[in-house]
Amino acid sequence: MALDKQIQQLAKVFLEASLEDGLVSASRVAEVLLYIEQKKPRRHLAVLKAYQRLISIELEKHIAHVESATEVSDTILADISSAMSTRYNRTIKATATTNKDLIAGLRIRVGCDVYEDSIAGQLSALQSING
Numbered sequence: 001m002a003l004d005k006q007i008q009q010l011a012k013v014f015l016e017a018s019l020e021d022g023l024v025s026a027s028r029v030a031e032v033l034l035y036i037e038q039k040k041p042r043r044h045l046a047v048l049k050a051y052q053r054l055i056s057i058e059l060e061k062h063i064a065h066v067e068s069a070t071e072v073s074d075t076i077l078a079d080i081s082s083a084m085s086t087r088y089n090r091t092i093k094a095t096a097t098t099n100k101d102l103i104a105g106l107r108i109r110v111g112c113d114v115y116e117d118s119i120a121g122q123l124s125a126l127q128s129i130n131g
Contacts, residue, residue: 007043011050015058022090024058060111064094067107072096084110 014036018028032051041047064084066072081094092110099107107116 007046007050010041010047011054014047014051015054018055019058023062024055029055057111061088062090062092063110064092065109066094066096067099067102067109068096069098069100069102069104071098072106080108084108 014032018024018032020028036044036048036051064080066077066080077094077096081092084092084094088110094108105117105122107114109115
């Protein structure tokens, strides 16, 4: 158990070393990976897995995944990107995918946060209320 905690702590140190001005830096990640390859810390494969997970989470914080039943225009994506950047106080880039199951409306996911205003979401909420 203590070893798992040490692995997580080391992965967090590597994550912090990988950030430049609050963003993941490819050059810093390369330096961290080179360091791990050369020094081979105890249970380095477990450390690498934990580090990869933390890097993935950090990268997802800067992407707004927009789902819609129809194509979303670049103007709307720019508006969503701007609104989410303001809300989270960091740069967020919006990407769009189509999901016919939504029927109408949008579902936006930034990291673990989900914002949904779609017919499918409203029907699901009504269904859960009615049991």
